[in-house]
Amino acid sequence: MSAPTGAELGKKTAAAMALGHVHDGMALGLGSGSTAEWFVRLLGERIRNEGLTIACAATSKRTESLAREQGIPLRPLDDFERLDLTVDGADEIDPALDLIKGGGACHLIEKIVATASDRLIIIADESKLVPVLGAFPLPVEIATLGWGTTMRRLDEALADLSPSRQGGDIPLTRRLNNQHKDDPVLTDEGNYIIDCHMGRIENAAALAAALNAIPGVVEHGLFLGMASRALIGSTDGSARDVPGS
Numbered sequence: 001m002s003a004p005t006g007a008e009l010g011k012k013t014a015a016a017m018a019l020g021h022v023h024d025g026m027a028l029g030l031g032s033g034s035t036a037e038w039f040v041r042l043l044g045e046r047i048r049n050e051g052l053t054i055a056c057a058a059t060s061k062r063t064e065s066l067a068r069e070q071g072i073p074l075r076p077l078d079d080f081e082r083l084d085l086t087v088d089g090a091d092e093i094d095p096a097l098d099l100i101k102g103g104g105a106c107h108l109i110e111k112i113v114a115t116a117s118d119r120l121i122i123i124a125d126e127s128k129l130v131p132v133l134g135a136f137p138l139p140v141e142i143a144t145l146g147w148g149t150t151m152r153r154l155d156e157a158l159a160d161l162s163p164s165r166q167g168g169d170i171p172l173t174r175r176l177n178n179q180h181k182d183d184p185v186l187t188d189e190g191n192y193i194i195d196c197h198m199g200r201i202e203n204a205a206a207l208a209a210a211l212n213a214i215p216g217v218v219e220h221g222l223f224l225g226m227a228s229r230a231l232i233g234s235t236d237g238s239a240r241d242v243p244g245s
């Protein structure tokens, strides 16, 4: 693989910094997405070079397969009482380290794994830092059964939360496959993803509560108060540590 530059270098640098939080004997959650994949590759290297003994749970089929390729020991999540640490990426990170995740359609398992972990460290390049969440469309995973009905309930809930938007129309799109444009994306668990184009999320806690109350919503991509720290890599190859409050 050629040496990364630009945002890729930022992702790799953040992933390398996260490796400093990994110690022998730990139980680790492995996130999903291109930044988390840097972490998985670097962790594989460290296991090969140092004979580190760790056990990991993966948050997606893709991460699982990369981890296997790298010789990282994997176990099913249910085998772990707790995980010491999960390292994962994010689509947006606000100053309180609240997050939008799910750009890779894995946020259901990512949230289950993060919640089973004593600490969640987010790794990202600096483009993910935002003053307010919402420019990145919020992913909401919904059951395929009755998905049209669930989308209508979503539409109503979002309109109620955004009375200033006359007609309340926040565009909602069912995520489609990049290659086969007519096919909806199916998550690893066989659900659809609805992307909610919020623009700006004024009250993330109220939005999370409203989404949790809709039958058919399996999980949304708001990760509030979950990250212990964010490690942010820059295009110049430096990285900084942003601890949570």
Ligand code: 5RP
Residues within 6 Å of the ligand: 031, 032, 033, 034, 035, 036, 088, 089, 090, 091, 100, 101, 102, 103, 104, 105, 106, 107, 110
């Ligand atoms: C997948 C995620 C990813 O962590 C998020 O989309 C960031 O991905 P990347 O590191 O490729 O930008 O939440 O569901």
